[in-house]
Amino acid sequence: MGEEKNLQEGLLQELRRGTLVLSVLSQIREERYGYSLIQTLEEKGVPIDPNTLYPLLRRLEKQGLLESCWETGGARPRKYYRRTAYGDEVYKQLKKQWEELAQGMERLLREDGE
Amino acid sequence: MNPKEQEQMERYIYQVVRRLPGKQRKEVEEQLTELIGDMADGEGSVEKALAKLGDPAEFAKQYQDGERVLIGPEFYDSFLWLVKVVLLCTAIPLFCVNAAAEARRGMGLMEEGIPQAVVPSVLYGIVQTIPEIAAACLCAFGAIVLIFAVLEKRGIRLDLNKETKQAGWTPGCLPPVPPKKARINRADGIVGIVFIVLFGVLLIFAPEFFSAVVRDGEELAVVPVFNLEEWDRILPLFILGLAAGLFDEAFQLAAGRYCLPVLICNVLCSGIQLVLGYGILFALPLWNPDFVPRLQAIVTDPDLQRFLTWWNPELASVLLFLLCAAFAFLEAGIILYRMLRYAKK
Numbered sequence: 001m002g003e004e005k006n007l008q009e010g011l012l013q014e015l016r017r018g019t020l021v022l023s024v025l026s027q028i029r030e031e032r033y034g035y036s037l038i039q040t041l042e043e044k045g046v047p048i049d050p051n052t053l054y055p056l057l058r059r060l061e062k063q064g065l066l067e068s069c070w071e072t073g074g075a076r077p078r079k080y081y082r083r084t085a086y087g088d089e090v091y092k093q094l095k096k097q098w099e100e101l102a103q104g105m106e107r108l109l110r111e112d113g114e
Numbered sequence: 115m116n117p118k119e120q121e122q123m124e125r126y127i128y129q130v131v132r133r134l135p136g137k138q139r140k141e142v143e144e145q146l147t148e149l150i151g152d153m154a155d156g157e158g159s160v161e162k163a164l165a166k167l168g169d170p171a172e173f174a175k176q177y178q179d180g181e182r183v184l185i186g187p188e189f190y191d192s193f194l195w196l197v198k199v200v201l202l203c204t205a206i207p208l209f210c211v212n213a214a215a216e217a218r219r220g221m222g223l224m225e226e227g228i229p230q231a232v233v234p235s236v237l238y239g240i241v242q243t244i245p246e247i248a249a250a251c252l253c254a255f256g257a258i259v260l261i262f263a264v265l266e267k268r269g270i271r272l273d274l275n276k277e278t279k280q281a282g283w284t285p286g287c288l289p290p291v292p293p294k295k296a297r298i299n300r301a302d303g304i305v306g307i308v309f310i311v312l313f314g315v316l317l318i319f320a321p322e323f324f325s326a327v328v329r330d331g332e333e334l335a336v337v338p339v340f341n342l343e344e345w346d347r348i349l350p351l352f353i354l355g356l357a358a359g360l361f362d363e364a365f366q367l368a369a370g371r372y373c374l375p376v377l378i379c380n381v382l383c384s385g386i387q388l389v390l391g392y393g394i395l396f397a398l399p400l401w402n403p404d405f406v407p408r409l410q411a412i413v414t415d416p417d418l419q420r421f422l423t424w425w426n427p428e429l430a431s432v433l434l435f436l437l438c439a440a441f442a443f444l445e446a447g448i449i450l451y452r453m454l455r456y457a458k459k
Contacts, residue, residue: 035152050149050167055176076151
């Protein structure tokens with residue numbers, strides 16, 4: 001039973017992993033800091049673990065999809081991220097692909113009829 | 115945040131950043147301070163925030179880019195095979211050499227008239243050599259790991275189809291299956307590897323193995339060919355030369371077929387070996403200066419005495435060097451021939 005649960009969790013994690021970049025890019029057109037992103041994504045039903053989000057933000061910044069700056073004016077220093085022009089372009093492409101994929105998946109699942 | 119919570123947070127952050135490369139640490143530390151502060155406000159306490167973040171080791175793992183492996187799957191099988199061969203070639207001859215020495219000692223005890231001491235003494239002697247064998251095996255293992263780690267680290271993929279990467283892959287890019295004669299299989303390398311390891315083990319642990327053994331009255335006299343008094347200066351060059359040979363063999367094994375990188379590696383390694391060989395043969399006192407005088411003093415057979423007058427260390431050095439050079443050219447020639455003859459088709 002435990003193994004079955006692990007397998008299900010693993011498959012679910014795999015399924016969600018592919019959507020993470022698109023989810024994050026969709027919410028970051030304007031400047032956002034890490035924790036506010038976590039909260040927003042959770043509110044909208046796409047929760048993401050902090051230990052997944054922070055390394056992902058770093059990777060996307062390294063790949064040139066995001067840019068960041070530190071704001072030191074508030075109660076605590078915060079690092080804000082936003083999409084770059086290249087990030088906008090990649091986001092548009094991913095969004096288009098996602099819409100096609102979602103339609104295709106819906107057709108597949110409807111045919112199955114369960 | 116009270117001081118206790120502050121300390122808890124610092125502990126957590128330390129456990130994450132200590133697992134990261136130095137240049138990432140400061141940035142991740144700042145980000146985690148921000149995150150834990152925000153989460154603590156949202157969750158009600160630092161403790162709850164940390165519990166939600168989970169094991170810091172897992173957190174750190176997410177930051178690690180790419181696979182961090184010493185020897186990747188591409189080389190792993192070759193590595194494992196070479197480790198087995200080299201360990202066997204190190205342990206077995208070393209055990210045999212030590213056992214033979216102990217057996218000789220045992221015969222001495224027999225002659226001295228204390229046969230009851232032979233078995234325990236010989237067994238004790240053999241058991242005492244086990245740490246030496248273990249240390250030798252560990253060194254051999256380390257050498258193989260180092261060689262393959264270098265191959266992995268340098269990203270030597272030996273992929274000759276570079277245009278594939280530039281223009282994208284198409285079925286037309288598939289390289290022809292190399293004909294059997296163009297492939298380097300494990301059997302091709304085994305003779306060289308066994309020779310290198312055996313020679314290395316003997317030179318390091320039993321240089322007296324290279325000796326003339328003659329009967330001197332009732333006893334056997336052992337006269338070493340090499341100058342063992344200068345061995346500390348000579349041995350490092352031998353070891354470097356053999357390591358270059360082993361690297362060449364491992365490279366060929368990893369490449370799996372005759373191609374330009376294999377030829378280049380072979381020429382470079384042979385070049386290094388010849389330079390070191392020149393140093394050993396001509397710049398260092400390799401030969402035992404007492405070899406002929408001692409033998410002449412012991413040997414009575416006139417034929418053997420005449421044979422000893424032919425011994426000329428300078429000539430031996432020249433002949434040995436020429437032999438090594440000829441062998442190096444022959445090996446490079448064979449690789450070049452097979453590369454041009456089969457691999458281009």
